[in-house]
Amino acid sequence: MKRLLFIALLLPVAAYAADTGNQPVEYKLVISGHRFQPAEITIPSGKKVKLAVENQDATPEEFESHALNREKVIGGRSSATIFIGPLKPGRYPFFGEFNEATAQGVIIAQ
Amino acid sequence: MFGTAVIVFREVLEAALIIGILAAATRGVPNSKRWLAAGLLAGLVGSGLVAAFTDVIGSLADGIGQEIFNAIVLGIAVLMLAWHNIWMSSHGTALAANAKSVGRNITDGTSECSILLVIVGLAVLREGSETVLFLYGIAASNEGSQSSMLLGGLIGTLSGIAVGWLLYAGLLRVPMRWFFTATGILVLLLAAGMASQAAHFLIQADLLPSLASPLWDTSAVLPESGLPGMLLHSLIGYDSRPAGMQIIFYLVALVAIFIGMKWVARPRKPIRSISGTIK
Numbered sequence: 001m002k003r004l005l006f007i008a009l010l011l012p013v014a015a016y017a018a019d020t021g022n023q024p025v026e027y028k029l030v031i032s033g034h035r036f037q038p039a040e041i042t043i044p045s046g047k048k049v050k051l052a053v054e055n056q057d058a059t060p061e062e063f064e065s066h067a068l069n070r071e072k073v074i075g076g077r078s079s080a081t082i083f084i085g086p087l088k089p090g091r092y093p094f095f096g097e098f099n100e101a102t103a104q105g106v107i108i109a110q
Numbered sequence: 111m112f113g114t115a116v117i118v119f120r121e122v123l124e125a126a127l128i129i130g131i132l133a134a135a136t137r138g139v140p141n142s143k144r145w146l147a148a149g150l151l152a153g154l155v156g157s158g159l160v161a162a163f164t165d166v167i168g169s170l171a172d173g174i175g176q177e178i179f180n181a182i183v184l185g186i187a188v189l190m191l192a193w194h195n196i197w198m199s200s201h202g203t204a205l206a207a208n209a210k211s212v213g214r215n216i217t218d219g220t221s222e223c224s225i226l227l228v229i230v231g232l233a234v235l236r237e238g239s240e241t242v243l244f245l246y247g248i249a250a251s252n253e254g255s256q257s258s259m260l261l262g263g264l265i266g267t268l269s270g271i272a273v274g275w276l277l278y279a280g281l282l283r284v285p286m287r288w289f290f291t292a293t294g295i296l297v298l299l300l301a302a303g304m305a306s307q308a309a310h311f312l313i314q315a316d317l318l319p320s321l322a323s324p325l326w327d328t329s330a331v332l333p334e335s336g337l338p339g340m341l342l343h344s345l346i347g348y349d350s351r352p353a354g355m356q357i358i359f360y361l362v363a364l365v366a367i368f369i370g371m372k373w374v375a376r377p378r379k380p381i382r383s384i385s386g387t388i389k
Contacts, residue, residue, distance in 0.1 A: 024316070048316070052173075059247035060164060062240070066329060069351045070314055072176060073243055075165035076250075081173030083316035086323075098247050100113060 024048040024083065031055040031074065034099035045089040045109040051082040061103065065094035068107065085109070111262035117244060118266030121237040124344040125153070126274025128233040131300060132226060134281035135198060135293035142223055149227040153234025160239035161246065177315035183232050184308035190229045191301035192367045195294055197222050199371040241267075273341075296345070298367055303347015305363035306356040313353050321354030 025044075029051055030037045043049045055061050055074040063082060064071040074080045084092075087109040096103025129146060136142035160167070160179075168176045201222075241263075248259045284292050312318040329350035332339045342348035347360060 059250050060243045061247075062244070066333070066335065066350070069310070069324065069349070069353070072314065073164060073168070073240060075168055078165045078168060079173060080168050080176065083314060097117060098244050
């Protein structure tokens with residue numbers, strides 16, 4: 001039992017060592033007037049990607065995506081980094097939870 | 111208004127369920143309610159502070175400060191819940207026997223209660239700060255719909271508290287024979303779910319690899335946006351699209367705490383004879 005636990009604890013370390021080395025490509029996303037710009041981002045599938053989100057509004061927004069399994073609060077007039085992927089090809093909608101009526105977007109992995 | 115109520119409900123629900131479980135689990139521990147209330151108050155103050163410093167926290171560590179902050183808060187909560195559960199499994203029998211006669215001295219009661227304060231404080235802090243930010247955004251915008259949205263916030267808060275209270279009241283109806291086993295299992299799953307969430311934030315920050323993401327996708331059957339999924343997410347850490355790493359964290363926390371509980375609840379006789387020979 002203890003040995004099994006030990007192996008389970010080591011797994012992340014081994015995986016991390018195998019995972020480093022490829023720097024993710026950066027994509028810019030701007031929140032302005034409670035909308036995402038661009039509202040559609042095409043990224044390569046199977047690769048980790050870095051989203052640099054800049055909130056130009058005065059109020060905070062929460063970037064949320066059930067499909068991407070991501071959620072992050074971005075303060076008013078500030079920037080944040082969100083890592084996504086590697087993704088299978090497909091459409092991954094995201095939205096701003098605090099202004100869901102207007103803040104809608106989609107990541108397309110090809 | 112409805113949208114606001116749902117968002118606030120989701121945030122309040124998570125903290126309310128944690129408080130509901132802990133309030134029930136510490137039944138019979140002297141002054142536990144007072145410590146829970148103190149934790150709630152500390153958490154509310156803390157969530158205001160966290161909300162005010164969101165920009166500062168967020169910009170730390172190249173824009174992943176928020177994830178690190180959340181992961182640390184969750185990590186501390188997991189450790190505290192683990193400690194609580196292990197403590198309860200060694201005192202549960204005594205508590206069950208004395209449940210009616212509150213005020214009987216239970217050793218280490220104070221340290222257990224200060225742990226309650228920390229757990230509740232952290233739970234409220236994390237969920238509360240997002241609610242504060244959200245409501246601040248509404249209050250700061252001038253679209254003329256503030257009052258109806260703030261009403262939505264109030265409805266969401268009250269509904270969340272109501273569900274937490276229902277869980278608490280329901281747990282108190284569990285017969286004494288199974289009571290501490292039931293709350294022990296709930297706390298165990300709560301802690302494992304938080305460990306998985308901590309992993310989720312570290313993956314989002316790219317500090318941990320996801321290891322197969324998602325491992326499965328049950329969002330079509332049981333989405334987290336629906337009430338059942340929401341409840342399961344808060345209670346047992348359900349995730350409709352979990353990464354492999356989250357499952358590892360979940361299982362490691364589950365097994366480690368379980369072993370701890372079994373270990374302290376084991377028969378004490380051998381230890382007494384050993385300490386006897388040393389003296």
